[in-house]
Structure formats: structure tokens, C-alpha cells
Amino acid sequence: xxxxxxxxxxxxxxxxxxxxxxxxxxxxxxxxxxxxxxxxxxxxxxxxxxxxxxxxxxxxxxxxxxxxxxxxxxxxxxxxxxxxxxxxxxxxxxxxxxxxxxxxxxxxxxxxxxxxxxxxxxxxxxxxxxxxxxxxxxxxxxxxxxxxxxxxxxxxxxxxxxxxxxxxxxxxxxxxxxxxxxxxxxxxxxxxxxxxxxxxxxxxxxxxxxxxxxxxx
Amino acid sequence: xxxxxxxxxxxxxxxxxxxxxxxxxxxxxxxxxxxxxxxxxxxxxxxxxxxxxxxxxxxxxxxxxxxxxxxxxxxxxxxxxxxxxxxxxxxxxxxxxxxxxxxxxxxxxxxxxxxxxxxxxxxxxxxxxxxxxxxxxxxxxxxxxxxxxxxxxxxxxxxxxxxxxxxxxxxxxxxxxxxxxxxxxxxxxxxxxxxxxxxxxxxxxxxxxxxxxxxxx
Numbered sequence: 001x002x003x004x005x006x007x008x009x010x011x012x013x014x015x016x017x018x019x020x021x022x023x024x025x026x027x028x029x030x031x032x033x034x035x036x037x038x039x040x041x042x043x044x045x046x047x048x049x050x051x052x053x054x055x056x057x058x059x060x061x062x063x064x065x066x067x068x069x070x071x072x073x074x075x076x077x078x079x080x081x082x083x084x085x086x087x088x089x090x091x092x093x094x095x096x097x098x099x100x101x102x103x104x105x106x107x108x109x110x111x112x113x114x115x116x117x118x119x120x121x122x123x124x125x126x127x128x129x130x131x132x133x134x135x136x137x138x139x140x141x142x143x144x145x146x147x148x149x150x151x152x153x154x155x156x157x158x159x160x161x162x163x164x165x166x167x168x169x170x171x172x173x174x175x176x177x178x179x180x181x182x183x184x185x186x187x188x189x190x191x192x193x194x195x196x197x198x199x200x201x202x203x204x205x206x207x208x209x210x211x212x213x214x215x216x217x
Numbered sequence: 218x219x220x221x222x223x224x225x226x227x228x229x230x231x232x233x234x235x236x237x238x239x240x241x242x243x244x245x246x247x248x249x250x251x252x253x254x255x256x257x258x259x260x261x262x263x264x265x266x267x268x269x270x271x272x273x274x275x276x277x278x279x280x281x282x283x284x285x286x287x288x289x290x291x292x293x294x295x296x297x298x299x300x301x302x303x304x305x306x307x308x309x310x311x312x313x314x315x316x317x318x319x320x321x322x323x324x325x326x327x328x329x330x331x332x333x334x335x336x337x338x339x340x341x342x343x344x345x346x347x348x349x350x351x352x353x354x355x356x357x358x359x360x361x362x363x364x365x366x367x368x369x370x371x372x373x374x375x376x377x378x379x380x381x382x383x384x385x386x387x388x389x390x391x392x393x394x395x396x397x398x399x400x401x402x403x404x405x406x407x408x409x410x411x412x413x414x415x416x417x418x419x420x421x422x423x424x425x426x427x428x429x430x431x432x433x434x
Contacts (some may be wrong), residue, residue, distance in 0.1 A: 026276070053364075055366070055367035056325050056360065056362055056363045056364075057363065057365065058325070066310060067310045067313060067314075068322070069313055069314065069317050069321035070317055071317050071321050072320075072326060073320040073326065074313070074316050074317035074320040074321075075317075076318070077316060077320075078313050078316070093272070093283060093284045096284060096286055097286065098293070099291050099294060099295070100286050100287055100288050100291035100292075101292075102291070103289075103291040103323065104273070104288050104289040104291075105286035105322040106289070106320065107288060107290060107323040107324060107327070108273050108275070108288065108322060110324070111328045111331065115328070115332055116329065126345070128343070128345040128349070132345070135262060143273065146272050146273045146274065147272065147273075149268075149272070150272035178222075189272075200411050202377070209258070
């Protein structure tokens with residue numbers, strides 16, 4: 001059965017791949033699973049049919065037969081478990097460590113990056129903008145520094161490419177919009193390695209095509 | 218083999234259970250797994266021996282034989298997988314939904330709660346405090362409202378108590394420090410049901426005992 005995911009009908013980042021459907025598209029491409037996409041307007045996301053799938057009115061969701069999931073991390077983990085050895089190592093300890101990196105990406109690395117990103121969008125004209133920004137920068141820098149120190153000259157976070165890398169690269173993609181990521185050349189190179197994967201390229205092109213079509217209409 | 222977790226030697230919340238070791242202690246109690254605790258000072262958390270276990274210099278960590286994990290969500294998931302049927306349903310779809318709620322707790326519900334909490338601690342004396350607070354309140358309220366609408370009169374998020382509830386209750390515990398949670402009586406009651414579980418009570422007492430001992434010395 002071909003699963004169906006949801007995505008923005010009109011990408012708020014203009015197709016730069018920051019929508020969280022990108023993570024799920026990428027995982028689907030990595031495991032070679034074809035999928036359908038149902039596009040939603042911002043108003044449709046807050047209406048009962050979608051809220052029945054996603055209580056927080058966001059994208060992506062994932063439907064496959066009788067199963068309906070939300071949260072990009074959970075969907076990526078589900079896909080990884082369905083295809084052993086591709087996005088999660090078969091070895092039990094290595095598998096647990098890859099899952100640790102998935103949680104680390106969404107719960108430790110992403111929050112300061114996302115907070116800074118929203119701040120620069122929503123509060124740029126506020127009188128406190130210049131005074132508050134350095135502390136947010138430092139919060140992001142602190143996490144990137146720790147990640148950079150850990151990564152060193154590793155190719156991926158822990159041995160072979162895993163769902164942990166998929167999630168971490170996706171989180172770093174947002175940091176690339178700031179000048180902070182380039183302060184850590186090994187992280188910038190790690191991000192580039194993720195972006196260079198054929199599965200990433202296919203997923204990126206697919207979400208960009210949605211944006212391109214939406215602006216042509 | 219008895220696993221060892223790490224926790225704060227001196228709890229910054231004065232034993233109120235907000236430390237993320239609480240989530241792991243609670244999961245260990247739910248599955249009936251005895252554990253050891255290694256207490257760390259704030260300076261020890263930033264030194265090489267601990268950074269080798271946890272690249273971001275935080276607690277908790279989890280060590281068991283050759284396996285070393287960090288991130289409370291990943292550790293709770295690991296424990297749940299080790300003890301099928303207790304913190305994760307055996308049915309595959311129900312299991313995937315419980316994991317969805319785990320990610321939802323840490324990636325969708327926790328960030329606005331944590332951001333507001335830190336703001337009230339770190340920026341209370343800033344000139345922008347009163348003007349910025351309402352937007353942060355509204356961010357928290359928005360998530361709580363959506364969660365409350367979903368929960369309705371359910372006892373737990375999806376059937377039996379799961380690791381998803383364990384994580385969500387832990388995240389709501391921090392919101393209890395604000396006046397916002399009580400605006401949603403069904404969420405306050407849900408939190409109380411979590412806190413009333415014997416395993417929660419044992420975990421809470423254990424982390425409180427560390428704080429009590431640290432202040433008696």
C-alpha cells in the first residue's frame with residue numbers, strides 16, 4: 001500500500017526544504033518507498049478533517065492503511081523500523097544510539113535554532129531585537145560547538161548514515177539560514193554530505209516542485 | 218546488569234521533579250528495573266569524562282554493559298522496547314502511535330513551555346519582559362488548547378498508559394509552574410493521574426531525596 005503524507009500547498013520557506021515534510025520525503029526516498037502527497041492550505045490545516053489526523057494542526061502526517069501518524073521524528077522512525085538496516089543499524093546497541101541522535105536533533109539541537117529563527121522573523125522590528133539577539137546566537141553557537149566537537153572528522157554521527165543523521169542534517173539546514181553554521185566548518189561539511197545524498201536530492205526536488213507549481217498558478 | 222543513570226548532584230529546581238532524570242527514573246520504576254545513580258556537579262557535567270558520555274554535557278545518561286545512551290526520550294524508548302507491553306503496546310500500529318506522542322511531547326509541546334519557563338527565569342528584569350510575556354503565554358496556551366481538545370475525556374493519550382503519556386506528563390509538569398495549565402482542567406487532571414502512579418511516586422521520592430541530602434550537608 002502506498003502511504004500518503006501531507007505537506008504545505010504553499011511552502012512558507014519558498015521551497016528551501018525547511019518544511020518538516022522534507023524529513024519524511026527524505027526518509028521515504030532513502031528506503032525506496034513511493035508515496036503520495038496531499039497538499040494543505042494553512043486554513044485546511046486548522047480544520048476538523050486535518051485535526052483528526054494531527055491534533056496540533058501541522059504537517060506532515062503519514063497514512064498507510066489503518067495507521068495514521070504525525071511528528072516527523074516518529075514517522076522517520078517508523079519508516080526506519082520497516083526497512084531494517086537502511087536507516088537504523090541492525091545491531092541493537094548501534095540502533096539505540098542512532099535513536100538517541102534522533103531525539104538529540106529534535107529536543108536538544110533544534111529548539112535553540114528554531115527559537116532564533118522565529119525571533120529573527122517575528123521580532124525584527126521590536127525595540128529589543130538588537131539587545132536580545134546575541135544571547136540567542138550564543139545559545140545556537142553553544143549547541144553547534146558541542147556537536148562540532150563531538151563530530152570531529154567523523155563522516156556521520158555514529159558509523160553508517162542513519163535516521164539520526166537524517167534528523168540532525170534536517171535540523172542544521174535551518175541553521176544554514178544564519179551566519180552561525182559556517183563558524184563550524186566540519187558541521188557545514190557534514191550538512192553538505194547529507195544534502196549530496198541522492199535520496200535527499202530527490203526529496204528536495206519534489207518539495208521544490210510543489211512551491212514552483214504554486215507560484216506559477 | 219543494573220544500569221547506571223546520571224542526575225544533578227544539586228537539583229536546580231529544588232527537587233520539584235523537573236530534571237530530565239525524572240523521566241528515566243519514572244520509566245525504570247514502571248518497568249521494575251533497579252538502577253544506580255551517579256550524581257554530577259555542574260562543573261563535572263562539562264568535563265571530558267561526562268562529555269564522552271553526553272556530547273552536550275547534560276543529564277541524564279544511561280549506561281548498561283557496553284551501551285551508553287543520552288537524551289531522556291531515547292532512554293525511555295530503549296527501556297520501553299526492553300519490556301514489551303508495559304510502556305509500549307504490543308500491537309504495531311498502537312506502538313507507532315505511542316512513539317508519535319513521545320516525539321510530540323519533546324518536539325511540539327515542550328519547546329514553547331521550556332522557552333517561556335527560561336524567559337521568566339532569565340529575563341524577568343529586562344525592560345521588555347512585560348511586553349514579550351503575553352506572546353510566550355499564548356504560544357504555550359495554543360499548544361495546551363490543542364492537546365486539551367484532543368484529550369477530551371480520555372484517561373491517557375491513546376488507550377493504555379504508554380511511554381507517550383510518560384513523556385507528555387513530564388513535559389506538562391513544567392507548565393504546572395505557570396498559571397496556564399489550570400486553564401485546561403482536563404490537562405491538569407491528566408497530569409494528576411500521571412503523578413498518582415506508584416512508579417511516578419517512587420521516582421519523585423528518589424530525586425527529592427537527592428536534593429534533601431544535598432541541602433542537609
